[in-house]
Amino acid sequence: MAKSKKKEALLHASERLFYEHGFHGVGLKQIIHEADTALMTLYNHFSSKEALVEEVLRRREERYWSYLDSHVEQEGEHPFVTVVKAHGDWLATESYKGDMFLRAIEDYAGTDNDIEHIARSHKEKLLSYLRQLAKKVDEENHEDAAHYLTLLLEGTTSMATLIGAEQATAYARAIVEKMNTVPDEQRG
Amino acid sequence: MAKSKKKEALLHASERLFYEHGFHGVGLKQIIHEADTALMTLYNHFSSKEALVEEVLRRREERYWSYLDSHVEQEGEHPFVTVVKAHGDWLATESYKGDMFLRAIEDYAGTDNDIEHIARSHKEKLLSYLRQLAKKVDEENHEDAAHYLTLLLEGTTSMATLIGAEQATAYARAIVEKMNTVPDEQRG
DNA sequence: AATTAGATAGAACGGTAATTCTATTTTTAG
DNA sequence: CTAAAAATAGAATTACCGTTCTATCTAATT
Secondary structure, three states, X not given: OOOOHHHHHHHHHHHHHHHHHOOOOOOHHHHHHHHOOOHHHHHHHOOOHHHHHHHHHHHHHHHHHHHHHHHHOOOOOOHHHHHHHHHHHHHHOXXXXXXXXXXXXXXXXXXXXXXXXXXXXXXXXXXXXXXXXXXXXXXXXXXXXXXXXXXXXXXXXXXXXXXXXXXXXXXXXXXHHHHHHHHHHHHO | OOOOHHHHHHHHHHHHHHHHXXXXXXXXXXXXXXXXXXXXXXHHHOOOHHHHHHHHHHHHHHHHHHHHHHHHOOOOOOHHHHHHHHHHHHHHOOXXXXXXXXXXXXXXXXXXXXXXXXXXXHHHHHHHHHHHHHHHOOOOOHHHHHHHHHHHHHHHHHHHHHHOHHHHHHHHHHHHHHXXXXXHHHHO
């Protein structure tokens, strides 16, 4: 019965357009046109544009974690390198237009809605994820390491806008490898 | 005779509001209200909103380079650490809402205007600046070093939105120091 | 004081934004 | 097939967008 094909089409079109032109730069008309549906169908599924934005962010977060989890499984390299590569692969699937969550924080800051909260929660979860990863690597200072990695991933995302995801990821990887070289050499 | 006090007020208000709420999130009404002037005064000085955005970006770029130049003069530390600190100080003077130039690239991508070009030029100039800096430090691979620094500065800016400029800068500085430790230790 | 340029408030314009309403058609379930 | 539910097109609404026009007013220079 195609439970909600139209809803999925709306979410898909919204995510693409929001990422490409920003939340405030896309109108509902454009969204329903790209989703090939009607305005009332959108309002039948989402109570408002903000509600649509919220669900787009929740879905995107889910997909990001799925992507990261499945790509980090392939071990063999240092976990820090692996996560940098996984993040880079995620960026490479898109058009390098920055980070949708940071943009949400920026665009909806100050206005009383759940959007900023969803976006900030995602970033906190990213930090927690990297903290867990750093702990497994037996880092004495996993708290610092998690922050280093967060900064590198965010830097990679920004730089992908300027020189592309592949190059940006290569530089991030080089930084991680240079950093990890230090303790081993110094200990020995 | 106060050549153009109103123009300066308009540019000042525009820069603040654009940075705070995004280019598409701020209307001309809000700008003239904050600048305490009239709509026709704005159009007397700027042919359009896009022209206003362009001049805001040009002014901001000037101020950024002035700020960086004056803060990098204070030597004593490794130039890479100094530039990270200078960039962090620049961020600390603001409200940590990301990077205005990256946002301009994202918001005005695809539309045929000079805004994206101005913003991308600024980022190219940043890379050139860091390339020169890396050359002076007698880096054999200054090209890579310049990209590492760019990535770290961009990462710092993004992360400042999440944990504040001071903390983000401290982590960026730690990364630079960890990286610079490598060659010395390995050579010795 | 007269002239001139700049600044002012306010309305008007056409366009588009988000949201709501209505009425018709299509799809699904019993 | 029939009844209920979902989707449709299109207009209406209210509000704001960037831009332009007009007409008044203020401050500068001569």
